[in-house]
Amino acid sequence: MSQVKLIVSNWKMNLNFKEAKILVNNLKKINFKTTPPINIICPQFILLPFVSNLLLKSSFILGAQDCHYKKKGPYTGDTSIELIKEIGCKYIIVGHSERRQEYKETDKTVKEKVDLILSEKLKPILCIGESEIERKKKSYLKILQKQLDICVPKNLSEIIIAYEPIWSIGTGLTPSLQEIIEVKEFVYKFLKNNKNINKVIFLYGGSVNSQNAKEILIDAKVDGSLIGGSSIKIEEMNKILTLG
Ligand code: PGA
Secondary structure: OOOOEEEEOOOOOOOHHHHHHHHHHHHHOOOOOOOOOEEEEOOOOHHHHHHHOOOOOOOOOEEOOOOOOOOOOOOOOOOOHHHHHHOOOOEEEEHHHHHHHHHOOHHHHHHHHHHHHHHHOOOOEEEEEEOOHHOOOOOOHHHHHHHHHHHHHOOOOOOOEEEOOOHHHHOOOOHHHHHHHHHHHHHHHHHHHHOOOEEEEEEEOOOOOOOOOOHHHOOOOOOEEEEHHHOOOHHHHHHHOOOO
């Protein structure tokens, strides 16, 4: 059985219909020699119904990259959780740093999304992460603690946390093994002691590729990864998904 439990593909605003079809068809051909990790594919919204169909009768699971924090209403350009759920998504990424930066999403908004997702019986994949300056100033644990404190409700039976240092996303830079382990242990401890959550699925995200996946995912003993750039390259995914 793979030691990696969960792999989330964050396609971001990439792939057209034709490219998505080719990628999914190739993903479905991967020869898993051991029990594969849970594989979640998160395409952009307009691709969701199309990819949902392509994934039928496969072990891949559909996810969304975001949702609105309200169930419905006058929110031009947004997508409701009702439709995300109806199309078959089981997981929703929330609090991604690209949304925090581009759309000024606050921890408070992220918390409202987490609450809505849980109330709809879907699973949030909550992203947390520090900036380069916060890492250099060594205030990163304080920042991560604040994000966890505001965004995570108490007494959940489990929660998925994706630790994504902002300075690592799309840059080719990754934290050291020790740095990932430090954050992982901090997150486990904080959520246990302050939120009464004993089951944390800890993902690492940020410049994961087939070259560094073994060290990051297996040696650091994280539960899986949130993968951006590499997730739309079949050769990369072939290697990452059959690790270990
Ligand atoms: P990356 O993105 O793998 O391209 O660094 C990760 C993410 O943003 O989730």
